[in-house]
Structures are given as structure tokens and as C-alpha cells.
Amino acid sequence: MKRLFRRMLLAEQEIELSPGLKMNLDIRMHNQDSIFWFFEETEPALQWALKHLFPAGGTFLDVGANTGLLGLLAIYWRQGHVLFVEPHPRLAEMVRGNLRLNVRESHGEIFEFAASDRLRKVQLYLHPPNNDGGHSLMSFTGSTGSCTVRTQRLDALL
Numbered sequence: 473m474k475r476l477f478r479r480m481l482l483a484e485q486e487i488e489l490s491p492g493l494k495m496n497l498d499i500r501m502h503n504q505d506s507i508f509w510f511f512e513e514t515e516p517a518l519q520w521a522l523k524h525l526f527p528a529g530g531t532f533l534d535v536g537a538n539t540g541l542l543g544l545l546a547i548y549w550r551q552g553h554v555l556f557v558e559p560h561p562r563l564a565e566m567v568r569g570n571l572r573l574n575v576r577e578s579h580g581e582i583f584e585f586a587a588s589d590r591l592r593k594v595q596l597y598l599h600p601p602n603n604d605g606g607h608s609l610m611s612f613t614g615s616t617g618s619c620t621v622r623t624q625r626l627d628a629l630l
Contacts, residue, residue, distance in 0.1 A: 474509060493548045494573045495539060503605035507541060518542055526550050535587050538604060540567035547579045554579060559586035559596050559621040560607055588623035596621045
């Protein structure tokens with residue numbers, strides 16, 4: 473069924489995960505495709521922890537934010553303040569767009585850097601074009617390229 477319907481859909485989709493919580497996703501990407509089709513099965517243990525253990529109004533650090541799903545859930549479910557850390561420029565822009573889409577920009581801040589033990593510029597090695605979930609500061613077999621990003625210590629951010 474998924475393959476059949478995928479052919480009828482535009483690659484870029486605005487979806488409503490819950491009433492009042494929307495995301496823009498690119499369903500050509502494996503991890504974003506999973507959110508589109510199986511939202512509640514995406515990181516179920518983390519979703520449960522956010523909903524039940526994260527303190528209301530607390531500060532949530534979303535390192536490797538990707539599209540911003542977990543940070544958006546911290547805002548939506550617990551009215552948290554989220555520090556989104558995402559080094560990939562396109563993904564950081566997606567997080568910005570998803571915050572704007574939900575009119576929750578005051579609840580989140582986006583930082584474009586990779587977490588590291590020191591300040592520097594490094595290569596971010598990229599996963600194949602259809603998978604945004606595995607970019608890394610370490611070179612790996614199957615990498616399809618890289619881009620230069622800056623690093624920062626998380627304790628400096630906090």
C-alpha cells in the first residue's frame with residue numbers, strides 16, 4: 473500500500489502529527505518517510521519519556537535535531553524550551569521552518585554546529601541522499617560526500 477500511495481504523493485509534505493502540531497517532511501528521505509507513515513513508531517521510548525518524564529516548562533537539548541521532531545514534541549506536550557543543535561545546513565533550515573509552521577519560535581533556538589570537545593571546522597560526512605539520519609563527523613564506508621561545519625562544546629552553549 474505504501475508503495476502505491478507514495479507514487480501519488482508529492483515528495484515534500486506538510487503533515488499534522490496531532491491537532492496543532494505540524495511538520496514539513498521530505499518523504500524521499502528514509503527517516504522523514506518513517507515519520508510520515510509511522511509517526512508514533514518513531515523513537516517510541518523517547519516519545520514516552522518526553523510525554524511522561526520531561527518536566528513541564530523545562531529546557532530540552534535536542535542534539536542532532538534532524539527535522540526537529542523530538543524538540544517539537546517537547547514544546548507541544550510539555551511547553552518546554554528547546555535548544556536544537558543541528559550541523560547540517562539543510563536540516564537546520566527544516567527545523568526553522570517547522571518551528572515557524574507551529575508558531576512556536578519563541579520556544580526554540582537553533583544552533584548550527586556539531587557537538588565536539590573544542591571549537592574548530594570539520595567535515596560532516598554525509599549519508600546517501602535518501603537518508604538524513606546518519607551524517608557523522610567520522611568518515612564511514614558508504615559516505616556520499618561531506619560539507620564543512622563548525623563545532624562547539626555543549627557546555628559553552630549551556
